[in-house]
Amino acid sequence: MAWKKEQLRVWDLLQLFTPWLLLTISTATYFSRVLPASGERFWPGGASALGLVAASGLWVLFGQTLPIRRRTLRPVPAGIYFVGLLALCVTLMTYSDVFLVFTIAGFFQAYLLRPWPLGVLAVLATSVALNGSVMRVWADPSPEVLAEFLLIVAVQTTAIGVGILLTARSEPEERKREELVERLEEALHENAGLHAQLVAQARESGAQDERQRLAGEIHDTLAQGLAGIITQLQAAQRSASVQNETEEHVARALRLARSSLTEARRSVQALAPQxxxxxxxxxxxxxxxxxxxxxxxxxxxxxxxxxxxxxxxxxxxxxxxxxxxxxxxxxxxxxxxxxxxxxxxxxxxxxxxxxxxxxxxxxxxxxxxxxxxxxxxxxxxxxxxxxxxxxxxxxxxxxxxxxxxxxxxxxxxxxxx
The missing domain is CATH 3.30.565.10 (Histidine kinase-like ATPase, C-terminal domain)
Incomplete structure (x- = not known):
């Protein structure tokens, strides 16, 4: 599952950053090589292209990046976003073929569309726009060029569309497996807590039983014996009060027995820290x-x-x-x-x-x-x-x-x- 989560994270990052990366490469190449090599000045063609690049960046930001990061991307907004993105790509390609690189992002963004037939249709539209510009189909629609164009579009759409279809088919199963794993992890965590609770309760119950057993034994043996000693010594003290030496020994024994009784009672109550x-x-x-x-x-x-x-x-x-x-x-x-x-x-x-x-x-x-x-x-x-x-x-x-x-x-x- 750790490997699976890492793969999902990498795919999410790929969805997020691919449009930005391809737009950056296209823009940098256009303004550093294509525009200067054409001999045209920045104004007005370069300024118009820069405006379209800025519009494309804002469109990607608010239509794709922020919704994906916030988990708020929905089917209808995703479809509107894709149509606008493809329109911007086609417009930019009229300025230079280097923006074909940015148009490739349409293949990745097609995976965002639901249900899956819309994703395949988005792949077809991207392939038509991309290859139509590369092969100049609209400028020279000869039978040979048109046949080659249709073949490339068909193969490209089929290859990428199959990936979208398989992803759509496997996604519910993957989601079910992830939910099952989450439930299993929660159950294992709960069982671990219950086990610890049962162990603590069993230990507490056993300690309580042992405490009661010891208390009963001390009470029935040591405490009662010491109480009997005190009673006997008190009687001896009363009967032998005329003899100073006997009285002194009896008094000492009496103090010792009372002290032992106090200690026994304290031990019964002090089985836990004081x-x-x-x-x-x-x-x-x-x-x-x-x-x-x-x-x-x-x-x-x-x-x-x-x-x-x-x-x-x-x-x-x-x-x-x-x-x-x-x-x-x-x-x-x-x-x-x-x-x-x-x-x-x-x-x-x-x-x-x-x-x-x-x-x-x-x-x-x-x-x-x-x-x-x-x-x-x-x-x-x-x-x-x-x-x-x-x-x-x-x-x-x-x-x-x-x-x-x-x-x-x-x-x-x-x-x-």
């Missing part, structure tokens, strides 16, 4: 970057572009982890003075860029576990990561993921429609 538990991705990134900037003493800025949209938790977590890992790498290796974090919502995709002005590195192959883990995480939600760096030119980490909404958000939107 920042995302309190805010959406843009705000979480700002919180992360501001805290990192204060800790490292490096100027960092967060920019959010596009219309914010709700994203699947798996995608938000993945992007947050990429930003977190990138900032960690900057602090460890980059020796940067400025860092920029950009989150872009483009409608169908979400882009995250982390750039620094540090020392960079010359080769990203084998860059470390952090970058490898980052790529695997983003690939798991249907996206990809690009790392660009050069020695002394800083580093840029770019993550691109599909903008998949959380489960239930899309269905609510569709229901609202």
């Amino acid at each position: 920042e995302l538990g309190r805010a959406h991705l843009p705000d979480a990134l700002r919180t992360l970057t501001e805290r990192w900037s204060q800790d490292q003493g490096i100027n960092a800025r967060v920019d959010v572009t596009g219309t914010r949209e709700p994203l699947s938790p798996a995608i938000e977590v993945s992007l947050f982890r990429v930003a977190q890992e990138s900032l960690t790498n900057v602090a460890k290796h980059a020796e940067a003075s400025r860092v920029g974090v950009t989150l872009s919502y483009t409608g169908t995709e979400v882009l995250l860029d982390v750039r620094d002005d540090g020392g960079g590195f010359a080769n990203t192959v084998g860059a470390g576990f952090g970058l490898t883990s980052m790529r695997q995480r983003i690939r798991g939600v249907g996206g990809h990561v690009e790392v660009q760096s050069a020695a002394g030119e800083g580093t840029s980490v770019s993550a691109r993921v599909p903008a998949i909404a959380p489960v239930g958000t899309r269905s609510r939107k569709e229901t609202g429609r």
Whole structure:
């Protein structure tokens, strides 16, 4: 299809520029060689020819070039344009035979006419005008000259007319094939998006199930066990309050058990990044970057572009982890003075860029576990990561993921429609 599109583009350019090229060659030859060689002055014959050349240029511009470029050329205007073009060519040929070169453009312009019999008729008219002027048929209509003229016109019209006929016959099929290919490409693109959405939803569903399983196990085992310990220690504390040493040990155990219970409850709720538990991705990134900037003493800025949209938790977590890992790498290796974090919502995709002005590195192959883990995480939600760096030119980490909404958000939107 890439080859086919290139051929169509070349043919369109040929249709557009052939009249201009042939008119330029004819005009330049006439005014540089033919007119001076004839001994005639520029006025009045040359001035009249120049006026006709200007009129021809305007006719081609408004009748053919602009309509083709704007895709507004219609059958009736195309027919009027061709008749006027041929009339101008015949008139110019009365000044000099060198304008036969411009008349050849009529064969190319005949392909613009619809239906195809009009195109063949245009070829016949062009051939009659062209060969009639070359062979001087109208000045000396002898039987031999007339027979030769008719034979040339017939062969020329047949050869070019067959091309017009084949083009007209194949054009609907070509258009159908192009439409079919476009539909197939759209279907493939849609299937790719659906596949990424299904992968993200399956991952989200699996993570949710695993989160619930872990929460249930922690609640049923560790949390309940620690609660029982606290209850027993409280009873022991009440019964042994007279013994200072026992009370001290029991108090320590009680504080430890309470701390463990608090940690267990925190673990149940903190299976996602703590920042995302309190805010959406843009705000979480700002919180992360501001805290990192204060800790490292490096100027960092967060920019959010596009219309914010709700994203699947798996995608938000993945992007947050990429930003977190990138900032960690900057602090460890980059020796940067400025860092920029950009989150872009483009409608169908979400882009995250982390750039620094540090020392960079010359080769990203084998860059470390952090970058490898980052790529695997983003690939798991249907996206990809690009790392660009050069020695002394800083580093840029770019993550691109599909903008998949959380489960239930899309269905609510569709229901609202």
